[in-house]
Amino acid sequence: MEIASVLFCKRKNMSKVIRIKKGLDIPLLGEAEKILQQAPRADLYAVSPVDFHGLTPRLLVKEGDRVKAGTPLFYDKYHEDILFTSPVSGVFSLLVRGDKRRILELRIEPDATDDYIDFGVADLAAMSREEVRSLLLKSGMWPMIRQRPYSIIARTEIVPRSIFISCFSTAPLAADMDFLVKGEEDHFQKGLDVLSKLTDGKLYLGVHHQKTSSPAFLNAKNASVNHFSGPHPAGNVGIQIHHTEPINKGDVVWQVDVQDVITIGRLFVKGIHDATKVIALTGPEVLNPRYYRVTSGAQLASMVKGNIRIQKDVTPRFVSGDPLTGTKSSFNGFLGFYHSQVTVLPEGDQPELVGWIAPNLDKFSISRTFLSFLMPGKKYRHNTNIRSGERPFVVTGLYEKMLPMDILPMQLLKAIMINDIDKMEQLGIYEVAPEDFALCEYVCPSKIEIQSVIREGLDSMIREFS
Amino acid sequence: MKAILNIVEKVKPHFEKGGRFEKLHRSFEAFDTFLFVQGNVTSRGSHIRDAIDMKRTMFFVIIALVPALLFGMWNVGLQHYRAIGLEVTIFDQFLFGLVKVLPIIVVSYASGLAIEFLFATIRDHEVNEGFLVSGMLIPLIVPVTTPLWMVAVATIFAVIIGKEVFGGTGMNIVNPALLARAFLFFAYPSYLSGEVWIETTLLEGQQLVDGFSGATALAVLASGEGHLLPSVLDMFLGTIPGSIGETSTLAVLLGAIILVATGVGSLKIMASVVAGGLLMAGILNLVAVNEFMAIPPYYHLIMGGFAFGAVFMATDPVSATQTEKGKYIYGLLIGVITVLIRVVNPAYPEGMMLAILFMNVFAPLIDHYVMQANIKKRLRRYEKARAVA
Numbered sequence: 001m002e003i004a005s006v007l008f009c010k011r012k013n014m015s016k017v018i019r020i021k022k023g024l025d026i027p028l029l030g031e032a033e034k035i036l037q038q039a040p041r042a043d044l045y046a047v048s049p050v051d052f053h054g055l056t057p058r059l060l061v062k063e064g065d066r067v068k069a070g071t072p073l074f075y076d077k078y079h080e081d082i083l084f085t086s087p088v089s090g091v092f093s094l095l096v097r098g099d100k101r102r103i104l105e106l107r108i109e110p111d112a113t114d115d116y117i118d119f120g121v122a123d124l125a126a127m128s129r130e131e132v133r134s135l136l137l138k139s140g141m142w143p144m145i146r147q148r149p150y151s152i153i154a155r156t157e158i159v160p161r162s163i164f165i166s167c168f169s170t171a172p173l174a175a176d177m178d179f180l181v182k183g184e185e186d187h188f189q190k191g192l193d194v195l196s197k198l199t200d201g202k203l204y205l206g207v208h209h210q211k212t213s214s215p216a217f218l219n220a221k222n223a224s225v226n227h228f229s230g231p232h233p234a235g236n237v238g239i240q241i242h243h244t245e246p247i248n249k250g251d252v253v254w255q256v257d258v259q260d261v262i263t264i265g266r267l268f269v270k271g272i273h274d275a276t277k278v279i280a281l282t283g284p285e286v287l288n289p290r291y292y293r294v295t296s297g298a299q300l301a302s303m304v305k306g307n308i309r310i311q312k313d314v315t316p317r318f319v320s321g322d323p324l325t326g327t328k329s330s331f332n333g334f335l336g337f338y339h340s341q342v343t344v345l346p347e348g349d350q351p352e353l354v355g356w357i358a359p360n361l362d363k364f365s366i367s368r369t370f371l372s373f374l375m376p377g378k379k380y381r382h383n384t385n386i387r388s389g390e391r392p393f394v395v396t397g398l399y400e401k402m403l404p405m406d407i408l409p410m411q412l413l414k415a416i417m418i419n420d421i422d423k424m425e426q427l428g429i430y431e432v433a434p435e436d437f438a439l440c441e442y443v444c445p446s447k448i449e450i451q452s453v454i455r456e457g458l459d460s461m462i463r464e465f466s
Numbered sequence: 467m468k469a470i471l472n473i474v475e476k477v478k479p480h481f482e483k484g485g486r487f488e489k490l491h492r493s494f495e496a497f498d499t500f501l502f503v504q505g506n507v508t509s510r511g512s513h514i515r516d517a518i519d520m521k522r523t524m525f526f527v528i529i530a531l532v533p534a535l536l537f538g539m540w541n542v543g544l545q546h547y548r549a550i551g552l553e554v555t556i557f558d559q560f561l562f563g564l565v566k567v568l569p570i571i572v573v574s575y576a577s578g579l580a581i582e583f584l585f586a587t588i589r590d591h592e593v594n595e596g597f598l599v600s601g602m603l604i605p606l607i608v609p610v611t612t613p614l615w616m617v618a619v620a621t622i623f624a625v626i627i628g629k630e631v632f633g634g635t636g637m638n639i640v641n642p643a644l645l646a647r648a649f650l651f652f653a654y655p656s657y658l659s660g661e662v663w664i665e666t667t668l669l670e671g672q673q674l675v676d677g678f679s680g681a682t683a684l685a686v687l688a689s690g691e692g693h694l695l696p697s698v699l700d701m702f703l704g705t706i707p708g709s710i711g712e713t714s715t716l717a718v719l720l721g722a723i724i725l726v727a728t729g730v731g732s733l734k735i736m737a738s739v740v741a742g743g744l745l746m747a748g749i750l751n752l753v754a755v756n757e758f759m760a761i762p763p764y765y766h767l768i769m770g771g772f773a774f775g776a777v778f779m780a781t782d783p784v785s786a787t788q789t790e791k792g793k794y795i796y797g798l799l800i801g802v803i804t805v806l807i808r809v810v811n812p813a814y815p816e817g818m819m820l821a822i823l824f825m826n827v828f829a830p831l832i833d834h835y836v837m838q839a840n841i842k843k844r845l846r847r848y849e850k851a852r853a854v855a
Contacts, residue, residue, distance in 0.1 A: 026514070172514075248848040317513065324512045345514065348507055351471060355503030356521035363517035367729040369526050370517055384507040388499070388519035389592045392636030395523060396788040397732060406844075410788055411837050426841040434511075441512045445523050446636070451511040 017209045018243045020230030022404040024366060024439055026172045027379045028323065030344075032280035032289040034179055039292040041112070042302035045088045046096075046105040046334040047073055051327070052143055053152055053455070054462070057084070057103050065092045070117035070139060070273035073106050081156055085140025087275035087296040089115040105334065108297075116272035124193055124268055129159075132197045136264065139273050143337065144260035145195075148241065148253050150458045151433035160254040162201035162245060165192075167217040167258055168208040168228075170235035171322035175280035175340045177258050178214040179291060184262045185216040191265030195256060196222040206240035233404065238436040242405045247431045259340050279335065283323070283344040284381040285309045285316045298335050300342060308344060317384050319343040324438035325451070348385025355387070366401075366443055391446035399450075402439035405431065409440055413450060416457030421464050424457050433458075474498055492586040496593035524598040526730045530721035531602050531711070531778065537704055538711040539563035542610045545664040545707055551675035566610050566665055567710055570617055575601040577618040581625040585634065596635030596642075596784075597625065603643035603778060606711025607771065607819075608650060609662040616654060620646040640826040641785045647819055659685075663707035682708050683769040684808060684815040692757040701768040712774040715767065722777040731781045734790070735797040739776035742801020743767060750809050758809045766805050775804070775818035785826040789836040796832055800825045 049057040056077040061067060067090065072083040086092075090110040098104045119139050124132070136142045137156065147154040154160070167177050181188050196203045202224050207217045209229040218225060226244055228234050237255045247253055256264075259277045266274045275296035281303050282289045292303050300318055308316055319326035320336040323343050327336050335342065352358070359371040364380045372378065399409035407428040415423035434451035441450035480486045481494035498504070499521075508515060543559030543566075578597045586593040604621055624646035629638040651658045661680045668674070679686075679694065683701060686694045696706045704714025712718075725731025747763035754760035766772055780786060780800050787796040800821045807817025814820060 028514075246847065248844075248851050251851075317507075319513050323514045326513065328509070328513070343513075349505040351502040351505045353470065353502055354500075356500075356519060357525055360517065365517040367516070367518045367523070369522050369728045369730065382514045384513050384515075385503070386506045386508050386515050387503055387517060388521065389506075391520050391592075391594060392634070393788075394520060394596070394636045394784055396783040396786070397734075397790055397793070400790050406840070408789060408837060408840050411833070411840075426844065427837070428844055438512055442514065443516045443518075445516070445518045445520055447515065447519065449511045 017227040017229060018240075020228060020234040020239065020243075020404045022401055023170075023231040023233050024402060024443070025170065025231045026323075026382070026442065027364060027377070028172045029284040029379045029381050030282050030286050030289045031173050032175065032282045032291055034176070035290040036179075036278065037290060037292050039294045039298065039303045041110060042295075042298040043109075044093075044299045044332075044334075045086075045090070045108045045110055045295065045297040046299070047084060047086065047108070047297055048105045048334065048336070049074065049084070049103050050105075051337040052076075052084075054459070055153070059095075059103075059106075061092050061106075063092060063095055066090070067092055067108060068117045069114045069275065070119065072140060074103075076153070079153075079156060081137050082142050082153060083137060083140050084143060085117075085273055087273070114295075116274070119267060119271050119273070121271040122268050124190070124197070127197070129197055132194060135267070136194075139267050141260070141264050141267060141273070144264065145254050145256050148238065148247055148255065148433065149251075149430035150462050151435075151455075152458075152462070154254050155252070158252050160199045160201070161251050162204060163195050163199050163254045163256065164204045164206065164237050164241050164244075165195075165223075165256055165258060165261060166206045166235055166237040166240055167214075168206070168212055168235045169322075169340075170230075170232035171324055171341075172232070173280070173282035173289075173341065173343060174235070174322055175278070175291070178212060178217070180259060180278045180340065181214050181216045181262065184265075185214070187262045187265035187269060188216045188258070189221060189265065190268050191256075191261035191263070192220055192222050194264050194268055195254075195261065199254070202245075204240070204244055206235075206237065206244075208235070230404070233436060233439060236436055238431065238433050239404055242431055249425065249430060251430070257338060257340070260338075277340065279303070279339065280341045281307065281344075282341060283319075285314075285344040285346055294335065296335065296337065300329060300333050300335065301331055303342060304331065304344065313350065315347040315349065317345045317347050319345060323382070324442060325435045346381060346383045348383030352385075366398075367445075386447055388447050390448060393446055393448070395445050398443050398445070399437075399440040402443055403436065405436070407432065409437065412457075413448075413453050416453050416460070419460055421460065424461060429457055429461060470501065474501065489587060492590065492593060493583050496583065496586070499592075520595040521598075523730055524595045526728050527599045527725065527778070528602050530724040530731070531599075531606065533717035533720040534606060534711040534714060534774065534778075535567075535602070536560075537714040537717040538606060539567050541704055541706075541713055542566050542665060542710060544705060545680075546666070549664050549666050549674055549678050549680065550668065550672045552672075562665075563610075567605060569614055570605040570608065570610075570612065570710070571602070573614045573617045574604045574621050577621045578604075578625050581622055581630065585630045589634075591634070594635035596629070600624070600643045600646075604646050607643065607647050607709045607774070607779075609658065610665050610710050611662045612650065612657060616650060616657065620649045620653075623649050636784055638784055639830075640823050641779055641782045644779055644819055644823055644826075648823060651819070663709070680707050682706070682815070687758045687761065687769075688808075688812060688815040690757055692761070695761075698765075698768065701765070709771060709774075712771040715773045718773040718777050725777065725781070731777065732783070732786070732793060734793045735781045735786060736776050738794050738797025739780050739801045739804075740767060742798035742803075743772060743776075743805050744801070745798075746802040746805035747809075750805065766808065770808070770816050771818040772804060775822055776800075779818070779822050780825075785829065787829040787832045787836075789833050791839075792829070792832040792836045796825055796829055799828075 057074040067086040071086045076082040088110045090108045093109045094107040096105040145154040205225045209227040318329045320329045321339040412427040434454045481491040540560045542563035624642045628642040628645040664680045726733045747766045750759045803821035804817040
């Protein structure tokens, strides 16, 4: 096997280790220290329909309405059973609209303490698949389940072939999931039990061969555990799916993030929508990068206030999520629905004299055209400068080094660019999500927005088959 | 830096919409981005980007060409003074070459960039960096005696017909620099063959030494005068007649090391071309019926434009195959065809140019088959899964 050699290993339950060779760990400054802090309650919370790709929201509440944690705020126009609920109790104070009156945010002024809607403690063993499904839909947890193909919220009418959960992240500065799951082991296991009811196939956990140590992952019940090693994107669930049970045409598989499995578990243990989660505050511009316990949708200010490096001529960029796939936010912006990480980067908005030939010890590149390659192990204060305008494809062979899948990246991208549906299908578009191509975008010398291209391709496929 | 930035900022409005030189804003932008890496930040997708860009990539190819360029300049002088039998210092030899070569470089860049800027303005896109390399390659693969107007015509032809008609850098089918060379070769054959490799314009009182030939190693072999072949060391070092930058295998090797070490050039292609060349030469050597076939296979690597073509021409990522597996086939066939043309076809002693152009045209076909293999593999996986279910 070229991409990953499969070896038998005696150390951990005789399970095989899938070694990912391709990819890259971008050396960034600002990894979170393993200290967990309770973030103060935020002044504002928000649920953003924009976090869910392709969603057309229909509101269920009006500005000024009181909501509880778990109150439905809106639903999907095209899948009316999928509800989106409030993470906190308080007053729905403001509806923020963007261009063409697109709904961007529903802002909620929180009460001092949360008042939850009681969904009732369920006896999972006695519940049918249909009952589990409807509880997840009713409580607003369904959107935590995403499906491939298309990388969208799971379609409710389809029973997935299998469900995948990646229990480690390799994204730059990503939160350590062993740390996130600490103290929540029972909820995590409960969540797995719930999910295993929803498929006839297997529930797969992907763990890191050396780094994962939490028994919640390694000894999980109702699931089969696959061991991986290697650089980013080995932690991406898409890569793990590709190397365990690749998606063929017609297959539907689901993916759920670890924190969301925990939240689902809590629903079945406590009967409430408890949207608290642990996030890693990371990045070169953070004074003390560490972990915070927050509630989903919290205003970033509650976490980053007083913890940002203040320098002349440098504006910080706030990213909800990791630096490769996160959403651009602001000091007063909000934590995204799927995110377990907030990253603060320096903006790279200062011009640089003949920067394209300068030796540049402080810039990272996988090409060895910067003298910085002489300093392996160095971590960088990476800024957001794009360096150049967009160019056509010129350099070849680079994306292949960043994508540990048996997929021809440039040919797939070209098929998407000319909207050739057949070619996209033949070249494996069902298996991919934009995040799997994030590193290709990072290294691209032509500065092509590759993740957007992949998203565009997936959207074309959705349109074609709906 | 601040001062320059201020000047740029001051003149910028004239080139923007509504400004006096609005039409020239693409040209202005090209110079602006040349002076400064702009303060443009990411807006969609990945928030951070690798510091490499097209300018830097192209610039490193030019750095890799510098050894061949400097050696070529010196060799032009060396060959000239040898031809007229004058003993002069290395510095004088280099100076002579510099004076002869520099105008060719200036003409190549001026004519090519003029077209690039013109098309960028007409089509309203950013000026692409591709020609930075082509502009340097063209002077290195022509004989020093090529008239300047011919260089200009060939460059303009190559940029327009080879590149712009397809949509500019990244869209071309064949390598523009090689197309320029091929254009010269077929349009002005008398200027590109025979005794053209050495500058032999004589000043008053000068005369050629007795028995001066000035033929390249390949021409010598093609005419069956193997005893006149230069020594292996001379051919490796490059102190032989030939196009300006192609003679020194050593200098090209230095360039190859720079390209591979920086990750800009594809070692896969370079190695495959060499392997293909050795393979074909080895086969011909086994069934040798004439002098050209009988030479040791490695001679092919150090004669003519083989090394230069393998390192700087075949590796052009746009005109080469774009799949990784395809690169092996592409390279291998270039090597094979080059030697085949050299040895078997008496009309063209230099096969490198034609072999690369030929394979440029076939590169998409190779990619097609690599792609089909990938598609079939996926299809088989699908059918296997369906059979189980």
